[in-house]
Amino acid sequence: MPADPVKRDAHPSQPPGAPVGRTVAAAPTAAAPPKIECRSLTKVFGARPERVVEFLAAGGTKEEAQARFGNAVGVYDVDLSVRAGETFVLMGLSGSGKSTLLRLLNLLHDPTAGEVLVDGVDLTSLARAELLRVRRTKFSGMVFQQFAILPHRSVLDNVRFGLEVQKLPLAEQRRRALEAIELVGLAGWEGSLPAQLSGGMQQRVGLARSLAMDADVLLMDEAFSALDPLIRREMQDELVELQARVNKTIVFVTHDLDEALKLGDRIAIMRSGRVVQLGGAEEIITAPADDYVEAFVAGVDRTGVLTARSIMQPVKATAHVGDGPHTALTKMRRFGLSGLLVIDRERRVQGYASSEAVIAQLGRAGSAPSAEAPEGAVPDRLPLAPALTVGLDTSLAELIAAAAGSSEPIAVVDEGRRLRGVVVKGAILAALASEPPPSAGSGKGAAGAA
């Protein structure tokens, strides 16, 4: 469950450039230029890649190109921009080109065509010395799946590697390395060798090595995939927490959708070297762009990602506080409902009137017209029970808990307690069963993805 539900907020009213879930002080304005920008980026491996690019441009597929020329197509014609301060996830199965795309960002792979812009500077145009300078100042190195720390160096010497390469004074290298070691919780292990550490701790060394660089962009390639599930979850949580403190621009590659949904502010799903969908976690889940993405999201644990907003349904009928019992019953009968949410003039939810309660009240009023109550006032007021209400960003997991003890519909309200929709048990089940919920929420998601 996200600590900060607003982080997953994909509401269309949000300004397009605004980073979600960040502190206001660190938030750049909507007009801020992208941190990293790819323009028709293509990578074809092997000899004479130009002819393969021509073939692809003429409409050939990656598989045809492979069969015909023997060249592997890593990435083809990718345009995307990564905003400063966001966690951008590249996701796909193996061979989808996600790791290749990551390595194109700092030119570990030389692009066959296209441009990579970091802070507006096209890296492909730089001389080697300039490129090295960019790698040292704009990027915090990279965090690798198999850690890629040097077995013959101590933790401290591994962490200061990036600073040593820059030939910084030894005292500064040590100071910054020790800070980074502290930050990842490895204080006291500075003198240890990698072989003495567990996998999780080795990856902390890898992470510390990047953090010591203190540059804006952090590239992570399947960084947690080699760890066992418990440690992986722990590291994910820590990364989220760490990110809130250090506020880097993170590009994170993973094949694990749950991980992508947990970490990513935005997710790009890749297939055959192309980005097939780009959007927030909820968009990906609720409005998969094609069968591939749909198959991908089929197995995901939706409970932490889906929110009331995306599975709620429009309210068919409500009762107003001034409505009498007969009016309410008529509405219930007409719409086939077993109860009505009662709202006031501002659509604020006041309570819930079930058909049983209304009928019971009418029965009491009919049997003893004026004995207990003064001249017919009672039948005019609806019997109000407190309504179950949740916020727009309540997660599916919480909705399940709320719905478990009752058969009433759950009212979804916004910050002003105004009624926005209802969630019925059927919608929760449908969401769990990965059917696209037939609601306004999903429609909004689709609009956002387009």
Add this chain to the structure above:
Amino acid sequence: MLLDYRIPIASWVEKLVRSIQSAWAAGFDGFADIVRFVINGLLGGLQAVPPLVLLVVLAALVTWKAGWKLGLFTAVGLFLIHNIQLWTPFLQTLSLVVTAQVLIVVVGVPLGILAASSDAAERIMRPILDFMQTMPAFVYLIPAVMFFGIGLVPGVVATFIFSLPPLVRLVNLGIRQVPVDLVEAADAFGATRLQKLVKVQVPQALPTMMAGLNQSIMLNLSMVVIAGMIGARGLGAEVLRGIQRIQVGQGFEAGLAVVILAIVLDRLTAAFAMRRRDGSRAREDG
């Protein structure tokens, strides 16, 4: 007839060798002078030390690097060599081996690194190395003698050619076997090519490189005996004399001395390679 025509490989090679000889005469002479100076200097130095002192120093060095067992073996072996009056030939051979090995390392390591860093360089080098290693060792003696006359220098050159390939191969292999993500990490953190080589690739490749060093030393030793045929003094010359005079005992004694030297050098370099491989454990308490 086509079948009657004989391709004159022999005369081509002779012409080539002669033209190289005349074109580079000064270069060869200068090189020969340097090699001779180094070998003689080394030999003079070793001979100046009293045998017992040298024995103790070498045994102590071996004990330090490879343990007391090999140290003891070294002491006993050297004592035996001195006892059977092969001390001077032993020192001559040692000088030759060391000089040739220094040359092999100085040339072989950079060539191996070059082969590792460029597929094209590797493709060019591979057949040449195959050729150098599989050509019968004796064949190198002829051009060596033509270029440098007889004596120690052609012995060093022939040894160099014969023993270079395994070092180049294994340096190349060792560097190519460094896990790709370590190399990528070095690049990602902005390391220059030299930094990547010195800080990442060489330390990782060191065990394999040491195995290459070990192999080339062994070939070096075997060639040193053959070099006795072209007048390189030392244990090889003693073995040869035993063969020529059909003195089995004398030949065996000289052979034994070579074996002792071979075992010590082999175990010593192997110990180095092992220590490097276990470097993590060795530094644990540090």
